[in-house]
Amino acid sequence: MAATIYTENDASLEPLRGKTCAVIGFGSQGHAHALNLKESGVNVVIGLYPASKSRKVAEERGFKVLDTADAVKEADVIMVAVPDTVIPKVYNADIAPNLTEGKTLLFSHGFAVHFKTITPPDNVNVIMVAPKGPGHLVRRQYTEGKGVPTLIAIYQDKSGNAKDIALAWAKGIGGTRGGVFETSFKEETETDLFGEQVVLCGGTTALVKAGFETLVEAGYQPEMAYFECLHELKLIVDLMFEAGIAGMRFSISETAEYGDVTVGPKIIDDHVKANMKAQLERIQKGEFAKEWMDEFNAGQPNFDRLRKEGKEHPIEEVGGRLRSLMSWVKKREIGGSQASYE
Numbered sequence: 001m002a003a004t005i006y007t008e009n010d011a012s013l014e015p016l017r018g019k020t021c022a023v024i025g026f027g028s029q030g031h032a033h034a035l036n037l038k039e040s041g042v043n044v045v046i047g048l049y050p051a052s053k054s055r056k057v058a059e060e061r062g063f064k065v066l067d068t069a070d071a072v073k074e075a076d077v078i079m080v081a082v083p084d085t086v087i088p089k090v091y092n093a094d095i096a097p098n099l100t101e102g103k104t105l106l107f108s109h110g111f112a113v114h115f116k117t118i119t120p121p122d123n124v125n126v127i128m129v130a131p132k133g134p135g136h137l138v139r140r141q142y143t144e145g146k147g148v149p150t151l152i153a154i155y156q157d158k159s160g161n162a163k164d165i166a167l168a169w170a171k172g173i174g175g176t177r178g179g180v181f182e183t184s185f186k187e188e189t190e191t192d193l194f195g196e197q198v199v200l201c202g203g204t205t206a207l208v209k210a211g212f213e214t215l216v217e218a219g220y221q222p223e224m225a226y227f228e229c230l231h232e233l234k235l236i237v238d239l240m241f242e243a244g245i246a247g248m249r250f251s252i253s254e255t256a257e258y259g260d261v262t263v264g265p266k267i268i269d270d271h272v273k274a275n276m277k278a279q280l281e282r283i284q285k286g287e288f289a290k291e292w293m294d295e296f297n298a299g300q301p302n303f304d305r306l307r308k309e310g311k312e313h314p315i316e317e318v319g320g321r322l323r324s325l326m327s328w329v330k331k332r333e334i335g336g337s338q339a340s341y342e
């Protein structure tokens with residue numbers, strides 16, 4: 001049976017009227033939810049730790065910024081928008097002690113609740129409002145009158161209207177413009193981790209870099225490799241975004257389409273599919289979550305090394321140089337403490 005899609009007329013901001021909504025963290029997701037809700041007429045305060053680099057940014061955007069514990073005390077709905085690895089520390093120190101009956105705890109990813117790095121009390125609502133997109137685009141699309149499709153999930157409904165609160169928040173961030181789907185913390189967490197590791201970020205960047213390296217190692221100009229393997233990828237994906245795979249294939253040449261349908265399955269073959277299934281199992285068993293929390297708690301030495309190697313990949317130099325020539329490439333909006341991307 002097709003999932004129910006909630007759109008603008010299926011949700012009301014009423015459950016948030018007269019309420020105080022605290023967004024803990026002002027980064028990629030936090031800044032987007034806070035700004036969008038505020039512009040939707042919702043009363044939003046920001047919770048941050050005293051030394052946070054995000055304080056200044058949030059205050060410059062017109063928000064009342066409180067220490068996290070004070071924001072939780074003041075709020076009716078509390079969005080936890082700090083990194084998943086930091087949630088246990090922030091939750092135990094600043095959130096849990098101030099979570100009184102009747103409040104609502106809101107997440108934009110189910111990692112902490114699903115893998116039980118925190119255990120919410122049974123006297124509050126626990127819900128999820130998870131846009132299926134990066135925070136900066138959740139913000140950008142809202143400002144353009146559009147909205148990123150958004151998932152909602154109800155882990156605990158103490159008040160009896162937890163779903164209405166989730167739908168109101170989704171409406172406030174523009175999610176009902178793109179369509180809101182109800183899921184579970186388990187389904188959102190496992191599919192999101194799978195998607196970002198195997199298809200979207202991990203899989204795609206590995207494919208792009210492998211293609212770039214293959215062309216450059218064969219003696220082609222790096223600029224050609226960049227345009228072919230990265231820049232044009234957006235244009236192809238835009239077509240799929242707008243009209244599906246068939247729609248994209250309608251637009252490309254028959255030569256390209258023949259190459260697509262004959263060569264694609266040889267690149268992403270059964271061996272790759274088996275790797276995908278193995279990674280999904282690791283996620284489902286909690287092995288990835290344990291690895292990530294252990295890495296973070298050890299000071300993230302491997303993560304930092306791999307991040308550095310990624311930034312030093314030749315595709316980044318070529319891409320930065322070429323993007324600077326393209327006036328229409330948007331500078332990423334500064335959200336929270338995040339540094340400029342270019």
Ligand SMILES: NC(=O)C1=CN([C@@H]2O[C@H](COP(=O)(O)OP(=O)(O)OC[C@H]3O[C@@H](n4cnc5c(N)ncnc54)[C@H](OP(=O)(O)O)[C@@H]3O)[C@@H](O)[C@H]2O)C=CC1
Binds near residue numbers: 049081082131
């Ligand atoms: N990035 C995305 O697009 C998406 C993220 N999510 C989820 O959203 C949540 C937040 O992730 P994301 O927005 O990427 O995080 P970011 O890293 O972009 O931002 C984290 C924010 O939390 C603040 N922060 C860090 N430590 C504390 C603390 N101890 N107390 C209060 N604030 C703190 C940071 O401040 P400072 O920088 O000053 O330290 C920063 O403002 C996660 O659960 C993530 O899985 C879900 C969907 C997409």
Ligand SMILES: CC(=O)[C@](C)(O)C(=O)O
Binds near residue numbers: 131132133135192200
């Ligand atoms: C944007 C998004 O939803 C991701 C890729 O899953 C994330 O940043 O966590």
